[in-house]
Amino acid sequence: MGEFELIRHYFAAAPCAQGGDGVVRSIGDDCALLALPAGEQLAVSTDTLVAGVHFPEASDAFLLGQRALAVSASDLAAMGATPQAFTLALTLPSASETWLAEFARGLQSMAQSCSLALVGGDTTRGPLSLTLTVFGRVPVGKALLRSGAQVGDLLCVGGELGDAAGALPLVLGQRETTPEISAALLARYWSPQPQLALGQALRGRASAALDISDGLLADCGHIARASQVALQIELARIPLSAALRAFAGEEQARLCALGGGDDYRLAFTLQPDLLAQLQADWPEVRVIGRVLAGSGVQLLDAAGQPIEPPRGGYQHF
Amino acid sequence: MGEFELIRHYFAAAPCAQGGDGVVRSIGDDCALLALPAGEQLAVSTDTLVAGVHFPEASDAFLLGQRALAVSASDLAAMGATPQAFTLALTLPSASETWLAEFARGLQSMAQSCSLALVGGDTTRGPLSLTLTVFGRVPVGKALLRSGAQVGDLLCVGGELGDAAGALPLVLGQRETTPEISAALLARYWSPQPQLALGQALRGRASAALDISDGLLADCGHIARASQVALQIELARIPLSAALRAFAGEEQARLCALGGGDDYRLAFTLQPDLLAQLQADWPEVRVIGRVLAGSGVQLLDAAGQPIEPPRGGYQHF
Numbered sequence: 001m002g003e004f005e006l007i008r009h010y011f012a013a014a015p016c017a018q019g020g021d022g023v024v025r026s027i028g029d030d031c032a033l034l035a036l037p038a039g040e041q042l043a044v045s046t047d048t049l050v051a052g053v054h055f056p057e058a059s060d061a062f063l064l065g066q067r068a069l070a071v072s073a074s075d076l077a078a079m080g081a082t083p084q085a086f087t088l089a090l091t092l093p094s095a096s097e098t099w100l101a102e103f104a105r106g107l108q109s110m111a112q113s114c115s116l117a118l119v120g121g122d123t124t125r126g127p128l129s130l131t132l133t134v135f136g137r138v139p140v141g142k143a144l145l146r147s148g149a150q151v152g153d154l155l156c157v158g159g160e161l162g163d164a165a166g167a168l169p170l171v172l173g174q175r176e177t178t179p180e181i182s183a184a185l186l187a188r189y190w191s192p193q194p195q196l197a198l199g200q201a202l203r204g205r206a207s208a209a210l211d212i213s214d215g216l217l218a219d220c221g222h223i224a225r226a227s228q229v230a231l232q233i234e235l236a237r238i239p240l241s242a243a244l245r246a247f248a249g250e251e252q253a254r255l256c257a258l259g260g261g262d263d264y265r266l267a268f269t270l271q272p273d274l275l276a277q278l279q280a281d282w283p284e285v286r287v288i289g290r291v292l293a294g295s296g297v298q299l300l301d302a303a304g305q306p307i308e309p310p311r312g313g314y315q316h317f
Numbered sequence: 318m319g320e321f322e323l324i325r326h327y328f329a330a331a332p333c334a335q336g337g338d339g340v341v342r343s344i345g346d347d348c349a350l351l352a353l354p355a356g357e358q359l360a361v362s363t364d365t366l367v368a369g370v371h372f373p374e375a376s377d378a379f380l381l382g383q384r385a386l387a388v389s390a391s392d393l394a395a396m397g398a399t400p401q402a403f404t405l406a407l408t409l410p411s412a413s414e415t416w417l418a419e420f421a422r423g424l425q426s427m428a429q430s431c432s433l434a435l436v437g438g439d440t441t442r443g444p445l446s447l448t449l450t451v452f453g454r455v456p457v458g459k460a461l462l463r464s465g466a467q468v469g470d471l472l473c474v475g476g477e478l479g480d481a482a483g484a485l486p487l488v489l490g491q492r493e494t495t496p497e498i499s500a501a502l503l504a505r506y507w508s509p510q511p512q513l514a515l516g517q518a519l520r521g522r523a524s525a526a527l528d529i530s531d532g533l534l535a536d537c538g539h540i541a542r543a544s545q546v547a548l549q550i551e552l553a554r555i556p557l558s559a560a561l562r563a564f565a566g567e568e569q570a571r572l573c574a575l576g577g578g579d580d581y582r583l584a585f586t587l588q589p590d591l592l593a594q595l596q597a598d599w600p601e602v603r604v605i606g607r608v609l610a611g612s613g614v615q616l617l618d619a620a621g622q623p624i625e626p627p628r629g630g631y632q633h634f
Binding site: 038049050079127129146147 | 345352353363365367392395398402404442
């Protein structure tokens with residue numbers, strides 16, 4: 001099967017490639033065409049996943065399709081954008097029909113759950129990797145940025161952290177555990193749910209936001225730097241799942257949350273008087289610290305004493 | 318040097334990352350933000366270049382940066398879009414400062430010549446490959462599509478074809494030639510000039526268009542299929558450069574043009590009465606055939622006799 005036929009067969013025919021809101025022209029020409037309503041701007045983000053670096057070479061194709069799109073869509077959530085479309089650049093060592101069918105099915109499943117339409121891309125031969133570019137709409141001036149955190153704001157997260165990092169020994173087949181724990185952690189690794197609705201709800205509320213992909217510490221460092229403030233995190237307030245605590249123990253679970261990455265939950269800063277109403281709609285939102293004058297990220301132990309942050313965040317080089 | 322520092326140092330600091338028309342927010346947040354004037358749509362295209370498949374592993378980094386962006390920008394030309402911005406997903410086996418500096422310089426040079434602003438991307442570790450996503454603006458309803466060719470239209474190209482394919486033995490170091498011929502052919506391989514101004518001039522004139530990346534035959538096949546017509550090409554009218562004819566001989570030169578790809582010139586269809594004025598402004602535009610009822614691509618030899626097309630177009634799989 002030729003390259004063009006491949007693309008047509010597995011991707012152009014996918015339901016997620018059948019257009020959507022604002023998609024004027026999809027796969028099949030030199031460019032896709034997107035329309036944008038008056039008063040809105042386009043949010044754009046590009047992410048690459050490389051086999052052997054971001055996921056095991058022999059990963060299940062369905063799960064990989066799901067995860068790749070979730071990881072990218074999470075950047076739209078972080079900006080408070082309404083999801084619109086995506087392109088897929090897929091590099092493959094060989095063209096296995098089974099692999100492509102499963103991958104397309106996983107992609108389709110996440111595309112549907114995120115309301116994202118596949119509008120174009122490229123298929124090339126080479127070592128397995130995927131680059132997704134996602135597009136979303138956001139009203140002018142309403143995008144959530146990393147740079148608006150104010151001294152006195154609360155530091156919040158969109159839910160339990162560390163599960164995906166904790167799942168790594170399971171992903172790599174290095175450890176076993178009960179089916180319940182395994183299922184819970186692996187689901188958070190393979191099908192993270194981008195917090196798109198929460199991101200949109202935070203428009204006009206959160207003073208700064210991002211999605212946690214490099215690990216809580218590294219990502220809070222990004223907010224602190226962009227906002228020129230310090231962020232203080234109370235270790236005891238970081239929400240951890242029962243599955244992760246049972247699997248890794250309390251201390252390791254906390255390290256997974258601080259440095260592990262791959263959570264794809266939102267972290268954001270908020271004026272204290274906005275918390276009660278937000279938590280009424282989003283009970284999974286938790287306060288984990290606050291914004292102070294200064295710079296960098298500070299950690300407090302359960303007794304409120306400053307402690308040295310562990311080295312955290314994944315560095316590719 | 319960490320991943321974040323790398324990106325900041327070589328890309329965020331590049332002049333092409335300092336914003337531009339319609340770039341509301343560039344590198345440094347979870348998404349870039351683009352604005353679109355009322356009455357315009359966004360054209361989007363994604364292309365991947367893989368080392369060892371689309372360019373030699375040991376390619377000069379400056380030339381690679383230049384070529385990668387040119388290849389992508391050419392898709393904007395093909396739609397008649399006004400260039401706006403691009404994202405770069407760069408996968409590298411290791412982080413060499415010299416390589417990155419040269420690559421960024423090459424990218425910058427083409428970005429400037431195409432008026433494209435770097436607005437975001439991703440840097441990952443892995444086998445060398447590049448995925449660029451380009452953005453352009455086009456007035457509603459004015460994008461050049463592959464699907465509008467009408468029986469009776471002329472088939473035109475934006476200039477001489479085959480040079481880049483002919484340059485391959487020079488790129489791979491398999492042949493030598495005079496400095497003049499070598500320079501002429503290698504320039505067309507490493508720094509193709511996307512025909513952005515011609516593309517914009519064709520808005521409202523050309524009935525169908527694309528950029529020649531897979532080879533004239535394969536790409537004309539795309540127009541024929543999308544427009545549900547036949548395209549007839551007169552072999553003797555395909556414009557070939559003096560350098561290519563001297564290097565490869567007349568017959569090989571023609572095969573390079575028909576099947577070689579990598580030209581990044583526009584091919585388009587046009588009502589005959591529009592030709593004279595177009596050629597007054599764009600003397601490099603050449604008529605190479607016409608649009609007939611039917612399907613597929615037909616070739617005529619110098620005597621006007623139908624001949625069998627050679628197998629053409631690059632297939633990745």
